[in-house]
Amino acid sequence: MQNNKKSNLKQFGFYLLLTILGILMVFPLIWMLLSALKSPGEIFAVPLKWLPEVAQWGNFKEALELAPFGLYIFNSTFTALVIVIFQFVLSCMIAYALTQMKFKGRTLVFNLILITYMLPTEATYVPSYTIVAKMGLLDTLSGVIISNIASVFTIFLLRQAFMQVPKDTIEAARAYGAGDFTILWKIMIPMSKSTIFVVSLISFVKMYNNYLWPSLIVKSEKNYLITVGLNKFFTSQGSFADKWPLIMSANVLSVIPLLILFIILHKWFIKGIGDTGLKG
Amino acid sequence: MPKIKMTSIKKKYDNKGEEVIHDFNLDIEENEFIVFVGPSGCGKSTTLRMIAGLESITSGELWMDGKLVNDVQAKDRDIAMVFQNYALFPHYNVYDNIAFGLKMKKYKRSFIKERVEQAAEILGLTKYLKRKPKDLSGGQRQRVALGRAIVRDAHIFLMDEPLSNLDAKLRIQMRKEIINLHRRLGTTTIYVTHDQTEAMTMASRIVVLNDGYIEQIGTPEQVYNNPQSKFVAEFMGSPPMNFLEGSVKGNQLMLDSGEVLGELSQSIGDVEKVDIGIRSENIDIAAHDTGINMTVNHVELMGADLHIHGNADGKEIVIRVVPSEKVAVNEQVSLRVNIDMVHLFDANTGKALFDREKVNA
Incomplete structure (x- = not known):
């Protein structure tokens, strides 16, 4: 009886902690949503006002009129999607070679790939910029895409996932007439789909939120990604109090694609994180 | 010409350099049921995997149907293999698992359906065709693995300890089913086991292996009644x-x-x-x-x-x-x-x- 009480208390404490942490995590998002609906005075009101007196839905309309956020969101979604597809195809092939093919220097190749991960991304900006410039891809979405199609993170996780596929299963496929491509496509990928899924999703979010590198490459407004566009909007409008509801509305608009994606796919996302041991 | 001819086959793993199969010579005739038996580590599975093409042959010659196949890839060897852990494809249902080999050969859909249903009928799997392997018992899984092998109409069946994951009762039952299947299809079969009872009851000829050497080749009667070495005498019989x-x-x-x-x-x-x-x-x-x-x-x-x-x-x-x-x-x-x-x-x-x-x- 006492033990039961103790464990109930422990469980309560545990859930309380989780709830507090959950609120802390989601608070900025909620604050952003609420602020987007407030009037400038309400955002900075003292004492703090949680809910707007009258929801200012017009903020969204006004923000959209001031900058082409629809185009920015499209650019970001499009580039992120294409990058993820390229990363998926290329990383699957590399991970397959690294796990299934025997060749001299296989470990060396893998280690070299890993070493590049240790390098701070910013350190590669100058040489990468030169390459993109020489390819004539500055200020194009293709430049953003091509400079991001190789992902060490994806290669690493897919390699780990492919290593989990039982050897017997692959050998059975081989003995029953499957070649390398069929084994990759019909056995390895379906058997690692939760990892592929979560890696793709993480990559998508990362690419969607990518700011610094795209801001170096794209110059013209028609090629702005949402991150770049938001920043320009922020600087062009100035951080005056009366502009904050518009900035918040633009922020809300920018996270909508990610929110939709997460709502549709959250079951897979959680399963994938569980399967890969990835967190955060 | 025998169905399978193995001449002076040797196997060394690259990293160790130590020979694990020494001078393996064996002729296997059409329709034979050959059992490789021996304690673990004797090289029986390695030999089977070399025949399957899953393991390279260090030296010697492997002939199948009169063709030298040392360098022929597993997928082109016309073999069907049954693995100890079934090696089913977990993301496919029973039908697709059985049909896998046929799909690889790009047969017509109607033909595949007919063959799979026929095999399922023989193996009592008709009811389970839509199920995934995880929803089947060990015995049923092994039947699916057998089904995958028999639909292919392969010239050679290779079985690597297919019954060792099953409980004693099921093992005896599946043993009978495999023998009946062999009688019915007449496909040349090589079966690997460490269980001398399986070897004695199933084989038309037994190959007793020890430490990478062939100790004796003979019918179950010959091996039991006339062991040519103390090792064979000790190993065979209970x-x-x-x-x-x-x-x-x-x-x-x-x-x-x-x-x-x-x-x-x-x-x-x-x-x-x-x-x-x-x-x-x-x-x-x-x-x-x-x-x-x-x-x-x-x-x-x-x-x-x-x-x-x-x-x-x-x-x-x-x-x-x-x-x-x-x-x-x-x-x-x-x-x-x-x-x-x-x-x-x-x-x-x-x-x-x-x-x-x-x-x-």
């Missing part, structure tokens, strides 16, 4: 063969203790040290004192037989008698050995000192 130490002098077979076991019916000359192998069914309890005394350690009633374990001449002995025999633990009994059924092995090399088939012929 309970295992009993061994006593002795010598041969002028055709008299003597134990080290000086007791005379009897006179050999064939002359093998004087041998100073022999290992005398006697199967448990070739020893009886004698009515009177014969000179070989055994102290009974324990008694096992197996149903149709009674196994009596004891110590004689410093060695552990098991004898198999009718269950009506009354023996108590710690009792002293006298043993009578059927001298015509003893096996003699050179104490140093372990090789048989005579060929029983030739003697009995």
Whole structure:
């Protein structure tokens, strides 16, 4: 009886902690949503006002009129999607070679790939910029895409996932007439789909939120990604109090694609994180 | 031309450099059911995997249907393989698992359907075609693996310990099913097992392997009744063969203790040290004192037989008698050995000192 009480208390404490942490995590998002609906005075009101007196839905309309956020969101979604597809195809092939093919220097190749991960991304900006410039891809979405199609993170996780596929299963496929491509496509990928899924999703979010590198490459407004566009909007409008509801509305608009994606796919996302041991 | 011909096959793994298969020579005829048997690490699975094309051959030649296949990839060898862990594709249902090999060959959909349904019928899987492997029992999974093999109409079946993950009852049942399947399809089969009972009951010929060497090739009767080495004699048969130490002098077979076991019916000359192998069914309890005394350690009633374990001449002995025999633990009994059924092995090399088939012929 006492033990039961103790464990109930422990469980309560545990859930309380989780709830507090959950609120802390989601608070900025909620604050952003609420602020987007407030009037400038309400955002900075003292004492703090949680809910707007009258929801200012017009903020969204006004923000959209001031900058082409629809185009920015499209650019970001499009580039992120294409990058993820390229990363998926290329990383699957590399991970397959690294796990299934025997060749001299296989470990060396893998280690070299890993070493590049240790390098701070910013350190590669100058040489990468030169390459993109020489390819004539500055200020194009293709430049953003091509400079991001190789992902060490994806290669690493897919390699780990492919290593989990039982050897017997692959050998059975081989003995029953499957070649390398069929084994990759019909056995390895379906058997690692939760990892592929979560890696793709993480990559998508990362690419969607990518700011610094795209801001170096794209110059013209028609090629702005949402991150770049938001920043320009922020600087062009100035951080005056009366502009904050518009900035918040633009922020809300920018996270909508990610929110939709997460709502549709959250079951897979959680399963994938569980399967890969990835967190955060 | 035999169906499969293996000549001087050797296998070395790159990283170790140590030879694991030494000079393997074997001809397998059409429709044979060959069983590779031996303790773990003897090289039986490696040999099978070389035949499958899943393992490279270091040297020697492997011929299939008159073609040298050393460098032919697994997918082009026209074999069907059944694995110990079933190796089913977990993301496919039973139908797609069975159909996999046919789809790889790009057969028409209607043909595939017909073949899969036929195989499912033979294996009693019709009800389960839509299920995923995880929703099947071990026996059903192994049937799916068999189904995947039989639909392919492959020329050769390779089975790598397919029954070792099943419980005893299911194993006996599946053993029967595999034998029936072989009888029905007549496909040349190579079956790997460490279980000598499986080897004895299923094989048309057994290949006994030890440490990468072939110890003996023969029918189950030959291997059991005429083992050519002490290793084979010990490995095949349950309970295992009993061994006593002795010598041969002028055709008299003597134990080290000086007791005379009897006179050999064939002359093998004087041998100073022999290992005398006697199967448990070739020893009886004698009515009177014969000179070989055994102290009974324990008694096992197996149903149709009674196994009596004891110590004689410093060695552990098991004898198999009718269950009506009354023996108590710690009792002293006298043993009578059927001298015509003893096996003699050179104490140093372990090789048989005579060929029983030739003697009995």
